[in-house]
Amino acid sequence: MDPERTPNGPSDGDRNFTGPTGAVARFGARLEAMSTPTTTAAAGAVDAVKVYGKGGTEVRALDGVTVSFERGKFTAIMGPSGSGKSTLMHCLAGLDRLTAGKVFIGDVDVSSLNDKHLTTLRRDQVGFVFQAFNLVPTLTALENITLPLSLGGRKPDQAWLDQVIDAVGLRPRLTHKPTELSGGQQQRVAVARALATRPQIIFADEPTGNLDSKSSAEVLSFMRHAVDAFGQTIVMVTHDPGAASYADRVVFLADGRVVDEMESPTADRILDHLKRLGG
Numbered sequence: 633m634d635p636e637r638t639p640n641g642p643s644d645g646d647r648n649f650t651g652p653t654g655a656v657a658r659f660g661a662r663l664e665a666m667s668t669p670t671t672t673a674a675a676g677a678v679d680a681v682k683v684y685g686k687g688g689t690e691v692r693a694l695d696g697v698t699v700s701f702e703r704g705k706f707t708a709i710m711g712p713s714g715s716g717k718s719t720l721m722h723c724l725a726g727l728d729r730l731t732a733g734k735v736f737i738g739d740v741d742v743s744s745l746n747d748k749h750l751t752t753l754r755r756d757q758v759g760f761v762f763q764a765f766n767l768v769p770t771l772t773a774l775e776n777i778t779l780p781l782s783l784g785g786r787k788p789d790q791a792w793l794d795q796v797i798d799a800v801g802l803r804p805r806l807t808h809k810p811t812e813l814s815g816g817q818q819q820r821v822a823v824a825r826a827l828a829t830r831p832q833i834i835f836a837d838e839p840t841g842n843l844d845s846k847s848s849a850e851v852l853s854f855m856r857h858a859v860d861a862f863g864q865t866i867v868m869v870t871h872d873p874g875a876a877s878y879a880d881r882v883v884f885l886a887d888g889r890v891v892d893e894m895e896s897p898t899a900d901r902i903l904d905h906l907k908r909l910g911g
């Protein structure tokens with residue numbers, strides 16, 4: 633398969649957010665108003681609200697978030713602890729439901745799906761990378777990478793798998809169990825596993841949070857490569873300006889709202905920005 637191709641094919645974008653009526657059309661108009669090209673969004677949220685609890689203990693984790701993630705780009709999400717970063721990713725990925733508003737993966741309105749379709753969407757269209765690796769300890773690196781395919785009853789696209797395995801640089805370690813791998817190697821397996829199904833989008837929630845700087849660099853370089861060489865779309869939460877500088881764009885959250893964004897970030901510019909946001 634052509635490595636320059638986006639994970640879901642170049643024509644997919646043409647039908648994104650272009651439904652003639654209803655919420656999809658309104659979402660498209662809204663994104664146009666934000667001067668984001670509607671044809672390249674892999675996922676997005678419109679007026680997303682998430683409230684946890686009730687009455688006195690109510691927490692407004694998302695307070696009207698409108699954001700879109702361009703296809704084939706690497707976006708970092710930054711913001712103070714409790715600002716709603718994980719909640720936004722979970723709702724975008726269909727792991728949790730919004731209280732109000734809408735989320736989209738490609739041209740699919742995630743909020744409208746029943747549980748069965750949500751499960752299929754999560755399995756086939758979305759990849760996850762968590763801070764704690766979440767590999768299956770009894771399986772080898774290769775078995776972990778192909779697990780989403782086996783679970784979905786899908787035959788691996790061997791040419792694609794070979795590309796991912798070569799890019800992740802773990803071919804000599806494929807028969808090793810997770811405990812026989814370093815943290816950085818385990819997290820690279822987790823990213824390779826997320827890539828295996830060629831999802832529309834990969835969400836990574838603080839993927840380098842448990843790693844030393846050398847291992848972090850390995851994982852971040854691999855994610856950057858997946859975007860540049862495979863056209864993968866990645867959204868990553870991080871606290872680390874150095875990690876965020878691998879991204880094409882940074883979206884800043886505070887108190888459940890998007891408060892700013894930055895294109896072509898550098899670690900220094902992010903640090904300056906965080907100081908100013910912090911007042």
Ligand SMILES: Nc1ncnc2c1ncn2[C@@H]1O[C@H](COP(=O)(O)OP(=O)(O)O)[C@@H](O)[C@H]1O
Pocket residue numbers: 684685691692693711712713714715716717718719720
């Ligand atoms: N399952 C939950 N139940 C109740 N409150 C929650 C739950 N998950 C998150 N919250 C609250 O929502 C807010 C946003 O949390 P979160 O999205 O985890 O923030 P972040 O990832 O930016 O640290 C916080 O105040 C948090 O305590």
Ligand SMILES: [Mg+2]
Pocket residue numbers: 717718719
């Ligand atoms: Mg979080």
